[in-house]
Each structure stands twice: as structure tokens, then as C-alpha cells.
Amino acid sequence: MLKETRTFAQKVFESYMYMYYFITLSLLSSGFTMLRAFSHTNGRCMFHHTKCWHHRKSVLAIRREDVNAWERRAPLAPKHVKELTKMGYKVLVQPSNRRAIHEKEYIKAGAIIQEDISEASLIIGVKRPPEEKLIPKKNYAFFSHTIKAQEANMPLLDEILRQEIRLFDYEKMVDHKGMRVVAFGKWAGVAGMINILHGLGLRFLALGHHTPFMHIGMAHNYRNSSQAVQAVRDAGYEISLGLMPKSVGPLTFVFTGTGNVSKGAQEMFNALPCEFVEPHELKEVSRSGDLRKVYGTVLSRHHHLVRKRDGIYDPVDYEKHPENYTSRFHIDVAPYTTCLINGIYWEQHTPRLLSRQDAQKLLVPVISADGSTEGCPELPHKLLAICDISADTGGSIEFMTECTTIENPFCMYDADQHITHDSVEGSGILMCSIDNLPAQLPIEATEYFGDMLFPYIEEMLSSEGSEPLEKQNYSPVVRDAVIASNGSLTPKYQYIQKLRESREQAQSLKMGDKKRVLLLGSGYVSGPVLEYLTRDSNIGITVVSVMKEQLEQLTKKYSNVTSVHMDVLKREEKLSSLVKKHDLVISLLPYSAHPFVAKKCIENKVNLVTASYLTPAMKELQESVEAAGITVVSEMGLDPGLDHMLAMECIDKAKEVGATVISYTSFCGGLPAPEHSDNPLRYKFSWSPQGVLLNTVQSATYLKDGEIINIPAGGALLDSVTPMDFFPGLNLEGFPNRDSTKYAEPYGIQTARTLLRGTLRYKGYSKTMGGFVKLGLINPDPYPLLSSTTPPLTWKELMCKLVGIKSPVEHHVLKEAVFSKLEKDKSQLEAVEWLGLLGDEQVPAADSIVGALAKHMEMKLPFGTGERDMIIMRNEIGLRHPSGHLEDKFVDLVVYGDNKGHSAMAKTVGYPTAIAAKMVLDGEIVAKGMVIPLTKNVYGPILERVRAEGIVYSTHSVIKQ
Numbered sequence: 033m034l035k036e037t038r039t040f041a042q043k044v045f046e047s048y049m050y051m052y053y054f055i056t057l058s059l060l061s062s063g064f065t066m067l068r069a070f071s072h073t074n075g076r077c078m079f080h081h082t083k084c085w086h087h088r089k090s091v092l093a094i095r096r097e098d099v100n101a102w103e104r105r106a107p108l109a110p111k112h113v114k115e116l117t118k119m120g121y122k123v124l125v126q127p128s129n130r131r132a133i134h135e136k137e138y139i140k141a142g143a144i145i146q147e148d149i150s151e152a153s154l155i156i157g158v159k160r161p162p163e164e165k166l167i168p169k170k171n172y173a174f175f176s177h178t179i180k181a182q183e184a185n186m187p188l189l190d191e192i193l194r195q196e197i198r199l200f201d202y203e204k205m206v207d208h209k210g211m212r213v214v215a216f217g218k219w220a221g222v223a224g225m226i227n228i229l230h231g232l233g234l235r236f237l238a239l240g241h242h243t244p245f246m247h248i249g250m251a252h253n254y255r256n257s258s259q260a261v262q263a264v265r266d267a268g269y270e271i272s273l274g275l276m277p278k279s280v281g282p283l284t285f286v287f288t289g290t291g292n293v294s295k296g297a298q299e300m301f302n303a304l305p306c307e308f309v310e311p312h313e314l315k316e317v318s319r320s321g322d323l324r325k326v327y328g329t330v331l332s333r334h335h336h337l338v339r340k341r342d343g344i345y346d347p348v349d350y351e352k353h354p355e356n357y358t359s360r361f362h363i364d365v366a367p368y369t370t371c372l373i374n375g376i377y378w379e380q381h382t383p384r385l386l387s388r389q390d391a392q393k394l395l396v397p398v399i400s401a402d403g404s405t406e407g408c409p410e411l412p413h414k415l416l417a418i419c420d421i422s423a424d425t426g427g428s429i430e431f432m433t434e435c436t437t438i439e440n441p442f443c444m445y446d447a448d449q450h451i452t453h454d455s456v457e458g459s460g461i462l463m464c465s466i467d468n469l470p471a472q473l474p475i476e477a478t479e480y481f482g483d484m485l486f487p488y489i490e491e492m493l494s495s496e497g498s499e500p501l502e503k504q505n506y507s508p509v510v511r512d513a514v515i516a517s518n519g520s521l522t523p524k525y526q527y528i529q530k531l532r533e534s535r536e537q538a539q540s541l542k543m544g545d546k547k548r549v550l551l552l553g554s555g556y557v558s559g560p561v562l563e564y565l566t567r568d569s570n571i572g573i574t575v576v577s578v579m580k581e582q583l584e585q586l587t588k589k590y591s592n593v594t595s596v597h598m599d600v601l602k603r604e605e606k607l608s609s610l611v612k613k614h615d616l617v618i619s620l621l622p623y624s625a626h627p628f629v630a631k632k633c634i635e636n637k638v639n640l641v642t643a644s645y646l647t648p649a650m651k652e653l654q655e656s657v658e659a660a661g662i663t664v665v666s667e668m669g670l671d672p673g674l675d676h677m678l679a680m681e682c683i684d685k686a687k688e689v690g691a692t693v694i695s696y697t698s699f700c701g702g703l704p705a706p707e708h709s710d711n712p713l714r715y716k717f718s719w720s721p722q723g724v725l726l727n728t729v730q731s732a733t734y735l736k737d738g739e740i741i742n743i744p745a746g747g748a749l750l751d752s753v754t755p756m757d758f759f760p761g762l763n764l765e766g767f768p769n770r771d772s773t774k775y776a777e778p779y780g781i782q783t784a785r786t787l788l789r790g791t792l793r794y795k796g797y798s799k800t801m802g803g804f805v806k807l808g809l810i811n812p813d814p815y816p817l818l819s820s821t822t823p824p825l826t827w828k829e830l831m832c833k834l835v836g837i838k839s840p841v842e843h844h845v846l847k848e849a850v851f852s853k854l855e856k857d858k859s860q861l862e863a864v865e866w867l868g869l870l871g872d873e874q875v876p877a878a879d880s881i882v883g884a885l886a887k888h889m890e891m892k893l894p895f896g897t898g899e900r901d902m903i904i905m906r907n908e909i910g911l912r913h914p915s916g917h918l919e920d921k922f923v924d925l926v927v928y929g930d931n932k933g934h935s936a937m938a939k940t941v942g943y944p945t946a947i948a949a950k951m952v953l954d955g956e957i958v959a960k961g962m963v964i965p966l967t968k969n970v971y972g973p974i975l976e977r978v979r980a981e982g983i984v985y986s987t988h989s990v991i992k993q
């Protein structure tokens with residue numbers, strides 16, 4: 033069964049012979065006379081009819097799997113590496129503690145463990161690399177999941193094309209019959225079967241039955257498949273002793289597909305006391321079968337597919353016109369199936385096995401003559417579980433719309449409600465649809481896959497990725513697996529582009545009459561924007577972000593939302609085409625990206641809303657915005673945003689009674705709630721960390737008692753800190769924020785002799801940040817040493833560079849140098865140490881030092897579970913009334929984050945942004961050109977609507993004389 037009896041040498045020899053046979057056949061059949069084959073033993077060529085591949089000993093690299101936390105497989109095992117190194121190839125293996133086969137084994141096989149793999153001409157992995165780790169003009173081989181134009185992987189494909197990479201996709205390495213020659217399939221089947229037996233144990237228990245399946249674990253809990261076989265056998269032994277509850281009746285397992293997946297699953301199933309029957313016998317055994325066995329059936333196409341017209345299955349016709357066929361699975365098989373193990377490859381236009389309606393019918397309770405007792409309940413319905421190993425979302429099992437994961441392997445599909453819930457309880461069908469099953473048995477899967485891939489490695493290695501594809505003497509298996517090369521899709525795969533275009537068209541048709549909003553950014557403050565806009569079912573939203581997981585987390589909660597994972601700055605054309613298809617763009621990207629986005633909005637005449645300052649770079653676009661006749665709303669958040677609106681409401685009211693504004697001061701802080709301010713900075717991030725850090729080195733200008741005060745950029749701001757005691761219970765400090773004087777005119781308060789906008793922090797923040805500034809950590813200049821393509825630095829090494837000493841050094845030497853750079857400030861040194869900046873942690877890859885520090889600090893200063901943030905804003909407006917008396921008006925806004933919902937920052941930024949966006953969409957804001965929320969027709973409705981969202985402010989006044 034699972035035990036491998038052939039030696040590795042035999043297998044290698046067999047695979048070569050097979051390949052030799054196959055190449056010979058295919059070359060002969062295509063009229064070639066050249067023969068090509070090679071031996072991997074002794075480093076010599078076995079057949080010399082043509083050149084030997086390894087004429088120039090290229091370098092092979094096995095990359096680290098870095099996209100999925102469970103990915104412990106590798107494309108080749110040490111035994112394959114050993115063969116390659118014996119043949120004289122250099123094999124680099126990127127270090128990875130996650131890989132299930134230890135690095136030591138690869139070293140023993142002759143590999144070099146090395147981070148930098150840029151010298152390799154072929155880089156292989158199991159799964160895709162992140163776009164930013166691609167190296168231009170190389171050969172790459174991995175499962176790209178691009179051949180169905182899968183949306184999530186299109187940015188990767190675009191990068192591959194842009195970087196002129198040659199991509200071999202394992203999924204398209206097929207023999208002359210179209211059968212895949214390298215695959216993990218069998219191990220998906222093995223792991224899938226183990227998991228679903230475990231799941232059945234849990235489901236039976238939820239239904240009131242202890243069964244022997246309770247003693248079977250998840251596949252990854254076994255060291256190898258033999259251990260799992262043992263557990264399954266033990267369970268089977270108990271079944272054979274008649275220990276299955278009688279009231280559940282005979283169990284039947286249906287295997288669809290006849291490929292490796294199905295075979296792997298059947299191999300594991302064979303460890304149970306099983307009897308295989310023909311599909312037509314299923315009905316009978318499911319009623320009166322032996323309870324000391326389990327029954328299995330393997331379903332091929334001819335068992336369930338029929339032509340709609342005449343009820344006949346014609347295999348030749350089916351290949352040509354699958355759309356003319358339908359499946360009888362739901363009628364002939366499913367009603368007699370306890371557990372379906374689905375291993376068929378599904379393609380558009382081929383019949384589905386089960387639809388939602390089918391599932392509804394199958395979940396109708398079966399009333400049996402024997403009846404049910406409380407302690408021995410009958411099953412609610414026959415079909416209990418589906419293990420969808422094919423994992424084609426919305427495919428042959430129509431209602432499997434989201435794959436489950438190794439960490440959350442099961443969900444229940446309730447066909448009546450058409451919902452899935454994360455549990456094994458309640459009504460419905462237990463579903464397991466993990467799409468990376470072989471990763472649960474990583475060692476065997478690696479060895480198995482490597483055996484199949486190994487014979488092709490040499491030829492993939494035979495040239496650089498930059499050399500023309502036409503000049504390569506690839507075998508058909510390898511040639512046909514090249515999806516992209518030299519910057520283009522190869523002819524066989526040009527359909528991918530067409531598929532993408534037609535999908536995009538379909539998506540825009542689906543949007544129909546809906547208003548379409550393009551939301552750029554899925555970060556800290558995007559949540560309430562999406563939440564607010566999706567309340568209107570007439571708005572369709574596309575969310576774009578470069579951070580995939582963050583994007584998925586944000587969008588999965590909402591319907592009417594499409595997500596696009598891409599870097600908008602790198603994909604100008606795609607951004608433009610997206611902008612064009614929407615009625616309004618909201619940019620919640622880092623503010624430096626807004627001008628780029630605004631240009632696309634101008635070109636396509638689409639309105640734009642941002643929560644960011646109307647910077648000089650944005651202002652420059654004013655004329656073009658007006659010429660395009662569009663509305664660009666800026667400063668529509670909290671600060672800037674609500675501060676303007678609260679000020680203007682007060683100023684306008686004061687003017688109505690003839691008062692003159694003589695001073696305006698506004699301070700605002702996004703802070704952790706006081707009980708969560710327990711770190712040297714007394715701060716946690718609730719909005720863009722890089723923005724927070726950069727604000728400490730901005731210049732500032734303000735008016736104080738008629739005098740203009742200028743503070744230069746570079747950190748001097750942190751020395752202009754004053755204690756703020758308007759809420760004496762909080763230990764606050766404040767420093768000026770940007771150029772306050774520029775608001776005198778737009779606010780209409782040129783009469784004011786004090787005009788100051790500032791930022792609030794808990795006491796101690798500025799001092800600590802001052803230390804980072806002194807060390808050069810708040811530096812936005814490009815710093816190539818931190819790029820993702822260079823070997824990573826540790827903080828200790830970076831700090832040595834910053835203080836100008838050579839590394840490596842002893843800890844105390846570095847500490848002393850840093851201390852002296854900090855002008856012997858102990859609290860600043862403590863904060864640097866607390867953050868681990870003198871330690872061995874890796875500096876995150878980033879464009880600049882401040883970018884890396886922002887990422888690092890974001891990890892060190894997170895809001896923990898149950899922790900919340902807080903917004904404090906105080907506006908103080910000094911008025912002189914016509915009677916001559918003076919009045920100070922105070923407008924205070926204090927908002928707390930919701931424990932399990934939006935943060936205070938997200939609410940106070942996101943709601944104004946969303947409300948303004950809706951006002952533009954609905955024609956409530958009609959002004960063209962650059963708009964900031966200073967006029968009553970804009971701030972009035974927004975303040976009213978944010979109050980309805982629980983953002984409540986208070987006012988009081990003090991008459992002075």
C-alpha cells in the first residue's frame with residue numbers, strides 16, 4: 033500500500049526510462065530524429081545523441097516557502113540534491129526553520145544553505161514567491177495557480193512578465209496523454225482522507241454518537257502516513273468488532289475521480305474494514321449493509337454523466353461538449369452516500385456534482401421504520417460529510433465557496449440558509465476543503481514530488497531565463513509548462529489574458545446600475561468606510577491593497593465587495609482601468625500616493641475623496657481637476673477633518689452674532705486608552721505608523737500672540753513640547769502640527785492673533801522620539817541595504833552603521849556608542865533597548881530606515897486583545913463680542929474604540945470619509961475642484977451624520993469679562 037517497495041535507484045531509473053520512452057515517442061511522432069536523454073549517475077551522459085544538458089553546470093536554488101505558514105514542503109528532497117551535487121551542480125537552499133526536512137539533511141547531500149540565491153539560473157519552490165522577492169530574468173518553477181487566470185495571482189503574473197522571468201508551472205507538466213507528470217495529488221488524497229475520518233468522528237459526536245473515528249487525528253498530527261494508517265486500522269478494528277452505533281446505519285464512502293487524489297484517499301480508506309461495491313449497489317448496502325464494515329465506491333464519469341438530450345454518456349462527445357451533459361449524482365448516488373470524497377478536476381462548463389438546491393433536498397430528514405430513541409438517535413440525513421479535495425471554489429460542489437484551512441479544517445454548510453458556519457455542530461453537511469493538504473504530510477510529499485520532478489531539473493537548468501525561448505531544446509513536457517518567458521505569455525497561454533479581460537467585463541456588468549466605489553487601501557482606517565458604504569446595497573465596492581491578508585480580512589465581512597490585490601504604484605495601467613470603471617475613488621493609501629491617484633482620476637474624470645492634507649503636490653493639480661470638472665475632497669478625516677468642521681461650526685455661529693475670532697487653538701491626539709499606555713512611548717499605533725513617525729520631523733509654523741513662530745524640520749518640534757492640562761487627569765503634552773497659519777484665510781479668521789494646531793501625546797513620548805531622531809532612525813531617504821533583495825541586517829548591525837562603528841562589536845561597546853549619540857540620556861537609551869534596537873532581531877525589509885522602524889514598532893506596539901484606543905480633541909476659540917466682552921468657546925471630542933469593533937481613530941476618520949463619499953455620489957456635494965470641509969453645506973450634514981454613528985462632541989464656554 034503506502035509502503036514504498038522500490039528503491040530510489042529503481043524509481044529514478046524507471047522514471048528516466050519512462051521519459052526516454054516518452055521523449056522518443058513524441059520526437060518520433062513529431063518528425064524529429066534527435067534523441068535526448070541523460071543519466072544522473074556518475075555525472076555522465078547516458079545517451080549522446082544530442083548535447084548533454086549539464087554542459088555548463090548552472091546553479092539551482094530551492095527557495096524558502098514563505099507564503100503560507102503551513103508550507104513545510106520542498107520541491108526536492110535531499111536524495112535528489114545529492115544526485116545533482118554528484119553531477120557537479122551547485123545547489124543552494126534558502127534557510128528555513130519551517131521546512132520539514134532539516135537543513136542538515138540538505139547540507140549532507142551537498143547543498144549550500146544560503147540566503148542569497150541570485151546566482152542561480154533556476155529557482156524552484158512549491159508555491160509562489162511573493163512578488164517583491166522575484167529576481168528578474170531567472171528561470172522559476174512552482175505552482176503558480178495562474179492558468180485559470182486566478183485573480184489573486186494576476187499581480188504575480190504581471191510581475192513575472194515585467195521582470196522577464198521564465199515560469200515553468202508544475203501543473204502544466206503533462207505527458208502525451210495530458211496526464212500530469214509532477215504532482216502531489218496522491219498526498220492530498222491521503223491527507224484529505226485522514227482529515228475527513230477525524231471530522232466524521234467530531235460530527236458523529238455532535239450528533240450524539242461516540243465512534244471509533246474519534247481516535248483518528250488530523251493528518252499533520254502523524255509523523256508519517258504509516259502512523260496514520262495504524263490509527264485508521266485501529267479504528268477499523270473497532271468497527272469490525274461491531275462497535276459502531278447501530279442507529280447510524282451502514283456507512284458509505286464515495287470517491288469521485290480516478291486520478292492520484294482519489295487513489296491516495298482510497299489507499300488510506302483501505303486501512304478500514306472496507307468493501308468496494310459498484311455505484312448501483314450503493315443504495316442496497318446503505319440500507320442493509322454489514323455494520324462491521326464500511327462501504328466504498330469509485331465513481332467514474334460514465335456512472336453519473338448523461339447527455340441532457342438523450343440521457344446517454346458518450347465520452348468522445350463529452351470531451352468536445354461538456355456543456356451538453358448533466359450529472360445524476362444528486363439522484364443516483366448522493367442519497368446513499370455518508371461521505372463524499374471529491375477528487376475530480378472541475379472546469380467551467382462541465383456539469384457540477386451538487387448544487388445548492390441538491391443539497392437542500394439531500395438534507396431533508398429521513399424517517400426510518402426503526403425509529404429513533406433519545407440515547408440512540410438516527411442520523412438527521414444520509415449525506416453527512418464532504419471532503420472536497422479538488423478544492424475548486426464554486427466548482428463541482430457549487431456551494432463550496434471558500435476553502436477551509438489546516439488550522440480551521442471544517443465548516444458546516446446549511447443548505448436551507450445557504451450559509452456556512454465554523455463548527456461541527458448544528459444542521460448541515462460537514463465540509464472539509466483544505467487546498468494545501470499535502471503540506472500536512474510534508475516529508476513524504478516532498479520525496480514523492482521530488483522523484484517526479486527530478487528528471488526534468490537538468491533541462492530546466494540548461495539555460496538562463498533571459499535566453500530566447502525558441503532556442504531552447506526543451507522536451508515537450510518542459511516546453512509546454514512554460515507559461516511566460518522573455519516578457520510575454522507563451523502562445524499556449526495567451527488565453528489567460530483573454531480570460532482576465534472577459535472576467536473584468538463580467539464584473540463590471542455585475543455592478544450594473546449600482547454606483548461603483550473604488551476604495552484604495554485596507555489599512556487602519558478603512559473598516560468604517562467599507563462598513564458605512566456597504567449599508568447601501570446600491571453601492572458596489574472594489575477594494576485594492578498591496579497587503580493581501582489585510583485585504584482579505586477586511587473584505588471577507590462584506591457582500592457587494594470585490595477585492596483586488598495589487599501595488600497601485602507599480603501597476604499604473606491597471607489602476608487607470610479600475611478608476612475608469614468606478615464612479616468615485618476613495619484613497620486611503622499613504623498620503624504620498626494621492627497625487628498619483630489623483631492624476632488617474634483627472635485622466636478618467638472620476639471624483640476622489642481622501643482623508644489627507646491638501647498638500648502642495650495635490651494643490652498643483654487644482655487646475656487640471658477643475659478642467660476635468662471633477663470633485664476632489666481632501667482633509668475629510670479627524671485631524672484634518674472633524675477639527676475643521678467643529679471649528680467652522682463654532683466660527684460660523686460666532687460670526688452670525690457679530691463676534692470676532694481672536695484666537696484659535698486645536699489639539700488632537702490618537703492615543704491608547706490610559707490603561708493601555710504601558711510602554712516607553714506611552715503610544716500605540718491606530719493609523720499609518722510611518723505617518724506617525726514622520727510627523728515628528730515635520731516643520732511647523734504657528735501664530736502666537738501676533739508673532740509667527742517657525743520650527744524647522746528634522747525633529748526640533750519635539751523640543752517645542754508643552755504640558756497640556758485641559759484634562760488634568762491625563763498626563764498630556766502637545767507639540768505644533770504643520771503650518772497652522774495657512775488656515776487663517778480659509779477659516780475666515782485673519783483677525784486671530786493666535787492660531788495653533790497641534791498634536792497630543794502622553795508625557796514622555798516626545799522625549800523618547802527625540803532619541804530616535806538623534807540616532808537617525810526617522811530617516812525617510814531610500815536605504816537600499818534594507819531592500820527585500822539584499823541579505824537582511826539585524827538591528828544591532830544597522831545601529832552600528834548609524835552610530836558609525838564597525839560591526840560586529842560587543843553589546844556593551846554598541847550600547848556605549850548609542851548612549852553617547854543620545855547625549856547620555858538614560859530614558860532614551862532604555863526605550864531603544866526596550867524596542868530591541870540593539871539586539872539580533874532582523875530589520876524588516878523597507879525602502880527607508882523610517883519605513884523599517886515603522887514596521888518593527890508596529891509589531892512591538894500592537895493593541896492587544898481587549899485593548900482600545902482613544903481620541904482626544906480640544907478646540908479653543910477665543911471670541912470678542914460686539915459688546916466688547918471676551919468669550920472662550922471649547923469644543924471637545926473624546927471617543928473610545930470599540931472592544932471588538934472599530935477603533936476610535938478608524939471611526940472618526942472613516943465615517944466622515946464615507947459620508948462625504950456618499951454625498952458626492954448622491955449629488956449632495958456638487959462643487960467642482962478642490963474641496964475641504966469648511967462650508968456649512970458640507971460640514972453640517974457630516975457632523976449630523978457622524979453624531980448618529982456615536983461620535984459625539986461637547987461644547988462649553990467661559991465668559992472672560
Ligand SMILES: NC(=O)c1ccc[n+]([C@@H]2O[C@H](COP(=O)([O-])OP(=O)(O)OC[C@H]3O[C@@H](n4cnc5c(N)ncnc54)[C@H](O)[C@@H]3O)[C@@H](O)[C@H]2O)c1
Pocket residue numbers: 552553554555556557558576577578579582598599600601602619620621622623624625643644645667668669670671672673718719720721723941
Ligand atoms: N485625516 C485624518 O485624521 C487621518 C487619520 C488617519 C489616517 N489618515 C490618512 O488616511 C490614509 C490611510 O490611513 P491608514 O491609517 O489606514 O494607513 P495604513 O498605513 O494602515 O494603510 C495604508 C493602506 O494602503 C495600502 N497600500 C500602501 N501602498 C500601497 C500601494 N502601493 N498599492 C496598493 N496598496 C497600498 C496598504 O496595504 C494599506 O492597506 C493615510 O493617508 C493616512 O495618512 C488621515
Ligand SMILES: N[C@@H](CCCCN[C@@H](CCC(=O)O)C(=O)O)C(=O)O
Pocket residue numbers: 623643644645670671672700701702703719723727769790791792
Ligand atoms: N494629530 C493626531 C491625529 C492624527 C490623525 C492623522 N492625521 C494625519 C493625516 C495625514 C494625511 O494623510 O495627510 C497627520 O499626519 O496628521 C495624532 O497625531 O494623534
